[in-house]
Amino acid sequence: MLEIKDLRVAIGDTEILKGINLNVNPGEIHAIMGPNGSGKSTLANVLAGREEFEVISGSVKFQGEDLLEMAPEERAHHGLFLAFQYPVEIPGVSMANFLKQAVNEVRRARGENTLDARSFLNRMKEKLALVEMDEKFISRAVNEGFSGGEKKRNEIFQMAMLDPKLAILDETDSGLDIDALKIVANGVNKIRNKDNAFILVTHYQRLLNYIVPDFVHVLYNGKIAQSGDKDLALHLEEYGYDWIKKEKEAEATV
Amino acid sequence: MPNDQKKSDEKQMLERMTKSEYKYGFVTDIETESAPRGLSEDTIRFISAKKHEPEFMLQWRLKAFRRWEKMKEPRWAFVDYPPIDYQDAYYYAAPRKKDGPKNLDEVDPKLLETFEKLGIPLDEQKRLAGVAVDAVMDSISVATTFKKELKELGIIFCSMSEALREHPDLVKKYLGTVVPRGDNFFAALNSAVFSDGSFAYIPKGVRCPMELSTYFRINAANTGQFERTLIIADEGAYVSYLEGCTAPMRDENQLHAAVVELIAHKDAEIKYSTVQNWYPGDEEGKGGIYNFVTKRGLCDGDNSRISWTQVETGSAITWKYPSVIMKGNNSEGEFYSVAFTNNFQQADTGTKMIHVGKNTRSRIVSKGISAGRSNNSYRGLVQVHEAAENARNFSQCDSLLIGDKCGAHTFPYLEIKNKTAKIEHEATTSKIGEDQIFYLNQRGIDTENAIALIVNGYCKEVFKELPMEFAVEAQKLLEISLEGSVG
Ligand SMILES: Nc1ncnc2c1ncn2[C@@H]1O[C@H](COP(=O)(O)OP(=O)(O)OP(=O)(O)O)[C@@H](O)[C@H]1O
Numbered sequence: 001m002l003e004i005k006d007l008r009v010a011i012g013d014t015e016i017l018k019g020i021n022l023n024v025n026p027g028e029i030h031a032i033m034g035p036n037g038s039g040k041s042t043l044a045n046v047l048a049g050r051e052e053f054e055v056i057s058g059s060v061k062f063q064g065e066d067l068l069e070m071a072p073e074e075r076a077h078h079g080l081f082l083a084f085q086y087p088v089e090i091p092g093v094s095m096a097n098f099l100k101q102a103v104n105e106v107r108r109a110r111g112e113n114t115l116d117a118r119s120f121l122n123r124m125k126e127k128l129a130l131v132e133m134d135e136k137f138i139s140r141a142v143n144e145g146f147s148g149g150e151k152k153r154n155e156i157f158q159m160a161m162l163d164p165k166l167a168i169l170d171e172t173d174s175g176l177d178i179d180a181l182k183i184v185a186n187g188v189n190k191i192r193n194k195d196n197a198f199i200l201v202t203h204y205q206r207l208l209n210y211i212v213p214d215f216v217h218v219l220y221n222g223k224i225a226q227s228g229d230k231d232l233a234l235h236l237e238e239y240g241y242d243w244i245k246k247e248k249e250a251e252a253t254v
Numbered sequence: 255m256p257n258d259q260k261k262s263d264e265k266q267m268l269e270r271m272t273k274s275e276y277k278y279g280f281v282t283d284i285e286t287e288s289a290p291r292g293l294s295e296d297t298i299r300f301i302s303a304k305k306h307e308p309e310f311m312l313q314w315r316l317k318a319f320r321r322w323e324k325m326k327e328p329r330w331a332f333v334d335y336p337p338i339d340y341q342d343a344y345y346y347a348a349p350r351k352k353d354g355p356k357n358l359d360e361v362d363p364k365l366l367e368t369f370e371k372l373g374i375p376l377d378e379q380k381r382l383a384g385v386a387v388d389a390v391m392d393s394i395s396v397a398t399t400f401k402k403e404l405k406e407l408g409i410i411f412c413s414m415s416e417a418l419r420e421h422p423d424l425v426k427k428y429l430g431t432v433v434p435r436g437d438n439f440f441a442a443l444n445s446a447v448f449s450d451g452s453f454a455y456i457p458k459g460v461r462c463p464m465e466l467s468t469y470f471r472i473n474a475a476n477t478g479q480f481e482r483t484l485i486i487a488d489e490g491a492y493v494s495y496l497e498g499c500t501a502p503m504r505d506e507n508q509l510h511a512a513v514v515e516l517i518a519h520k521d522a523e524i525k526y527s528t529v530q531n532w533y534p535g536d537e538e539g540k541g542g543i544y545n546f547v548t549k550r551g552l553c554d555g556d557n558s559r560i561s562w563t564q565v566e567t568g569s570a571i572t573w574k575y576p577s578v579i580m581k582g583n584n585s586e587g588e589f590y591s592v593a594f595t596n597n598f599q600q601a602d603t604g605t606k607m608i609h610v611g612k613n614t615r616s617r618i619v620s621k622g623i624s625a626g627r628s629n630n631s632y633r634g635l636v637q638v639h640e641a642a643e644n645a646r647n648f649s650q651c652d653s654l655l656i657g658d659k660c661g662a663h664t665f666p667y668l669e670i671k672n673k674t675a676k677i678e679h680e681a682t683t684s685k686i687g688e689d690q691i692f693y694l695n696q697r698g699i700d701t702e703n704a705i706a707l708i709v710n711g712y713c714k715e716v717f718k719e720l721p722m723e724f725a726v727e728a729q730k731l732l733e734i735s736l737e738g739s740v741g
């Protein structure tokens with residue numbers, strides 16, 4: 001589904017991603033961990049089409065097509081979704097208005113009928129229930145005045161509305177209380193199926209108790225330094241990133 | 255990488271978006287009757303005679319003219335334009351006809367067609383219920399709909415010329431009481447040469463059951479449009495009034511200098527909404543309307559209320575400060591404004607809130623949006639007189655910039671002579687955030703729609719003040735104006 005080959009990305013003169021290789025197949029869940037500033041959000045944003053980042057080399061295929069050639073909205077139309085680490089506020093634009101446009105644009109691009117007001121509203125209610133959000137959010141402005149946790153839940157709600165093929169969750173678990181974490185995890189588990197895939201960027205193994213990943217990768221200094229199964233996350237929880245750092249340093253001196 | 259490419263694509267797209275054509279730019283081929291070119295006492299006598307006005311009106315006009323001759327064109331606004339040659343314009347143009355039409359059947363079909371094309375069908379059968387329209391083309395009222403229904407309630411809604419003939423005492427009593435003849439250069443000019451406009455009177459205790467609306471259209475070339483609107487809400491009355499305007503695309507600039515006076519008696523309320531869409535000139539800044547307008551409301555009685563809502567997207571230059579004088583105790587003034595400028599448009603607009611009575615309250619919400627190379631200024635005065643105990647004002651002035659070649663300026667003035675006054679002022683300037691656009695892009699919404707969505711959200715506080723159909727209209731208009739504006 002997603003094939004990243006030797007992806008190198010810079011912002012200004014600084015190279016941030018220094019050769020990423022990653023394959024994600026339908027039905028899989030990948031967790032990406034790694035210290036602050038290692039490039040996790042950068043990777044997520046480059047995949048979503050953020051323009052500040054310059055792709056120096058490498059390729060990304062998404063369902064067989066060249067992802068890097070697509071405009072951000074085209075990537076969304078093709079089924080890529082990013083739950084932002086810091087969702088932005090859009091004053092005056094109601095969730096209903098925003099999502100109606102988003103859902104219908106995506107449907108239109110896929111050659112599907114746009115939803116009428118009633119079925120749209122029903123769908124909103126159904127998906128809000130999935131993340132246990134109150135219906136009053138429908139008429140509030142996008143993320144405006146939402147608490148940190150509400151913003152994160154709102155990302156999962158939007159994901160449910162858009163029903164993506166590949167969802168990248170950038171630290172959606174940060175800032176959630178225990179109950180909210182379970183709700184979000186629950187939401188993801190209900191949405192996941194054999195045809196879609198998830199990339200979870202996280203700092204905490206805790207999330208992975210609820211959403212069990214097939215693979216865990218450690219991003220270190222712009223590269224995937226280590227890959228493994230869910231036990232790698234447990235190991236990291238216990239020992240931190242120091243050992244990876246040492247390993248890398250040792251490699252470099254050889 | 256396609257990164258730079260994408261950036262410039264986006265830029266181009268944004269530019270294309272704001273470069274949409276003005277769709278009301280057609281000219282109606284109709285014979286007009288004009289006063290001779292130039293401005294003199296003779297011109298004024300000609301206009302007054304053409305309109306069979308009572309003598310007092312002619313004298314009033316002449317006084318205004320003499321006053322105007324001694325006045326200087328104001329230059330304090332943050333706008334820039336070449337000197338206007340007032341002798342090189344026509345001050346009166348009317349679609350040629352024998353007598354004023356008695357009913358719609360007598361109106362020239364070409365005129366009806368023009369308004370139809372503008373989306374303003376004057377045919378009462380075809381109209382959706384709820385809005386009575388007075389259509390004014392080149393200074394002359396073409397038709398007023400729903401007159402009979404209104405008359406049954408004692409409401410007078412007609413053209414100013416007709417009011418002068420049928421209700422001269424009312425006109426005489428109120429005309430110039432809020433905007434005096436010599437108030438300012440353009441108001442004096444208007445007082446001398448105004449050719450028509452709308453008149454509305456709502457009697458005591460009557461709530462006008464439908465929106466009253468005037469639709470202004472400039473058609474003839476080299477002609478200034480000077481309309482005069484006078485609205486009176488008697489004790490306990492309520493009226494909501496809408497004004498819309500368009501003009502053909504012409505290379506030369508045309509002058510529009512209107513005066514609007516509102517009078518609200520005790521417990522009365524007037525809501526005045528404008529969607530101004532005069533031709534703004536082309537992308538290079540050629541042509542377009544100079545819109546120099548004086549609008550003022552007087553809250554004369556206690557507990558009265560006047561509210562201005564304006565959506566300004568047109569005109570090459572806008573100079574306009576709808577104001578409220580809160581003379582009655584507990585009276586309220588409001589001003590809600592969206593001013594959009596693009597290309598080479600210049601807008602200097604805002605409001606004056608004059609607190610005279612006790613416990614008077616005013617609220618200002620101004621939303622400026624600049625794109626292209628345009629300049630958008632907010633100029634607002636809040637004045638609290640000695641006797642105005644416990645006056646309250648809240649002002650919020652926001653500017654939104656689209657691209658980096660445009661400008662936004664805020665000039666707030668405060669004159670407070672009573673210590674009990676409470677004044678709050680908030681101002682923000684922002685750019686449409688790339689983060690916001692990217693967020694919407696990521697959800698499948700392209701940049702053009704993303705910007706429209708963000709701008710609409712930004713204007714929401716003002717749009718919600720507009721009557722329903724007008725709000726939809728305003729939203730669409732803004733979307734069209736935005737097309738090709740972002741870079
Ligand atoms: N717009 C930018 N300008 C300059 N540097 C940037 C920019 N965006 C990211 N960086 C730098 O790139 C590096 C990687 O940032 P990124 O946000 O991808 O890290 P992260 O792994 O997501 O970290 P965290 O765990 O703290 O979220 C950091 O050093 C960051 O400062």
Ligand SMILES: [Mg+2]
Pocket residue numbers: 040041042085170171
């Ligand atoms: Mg991050």
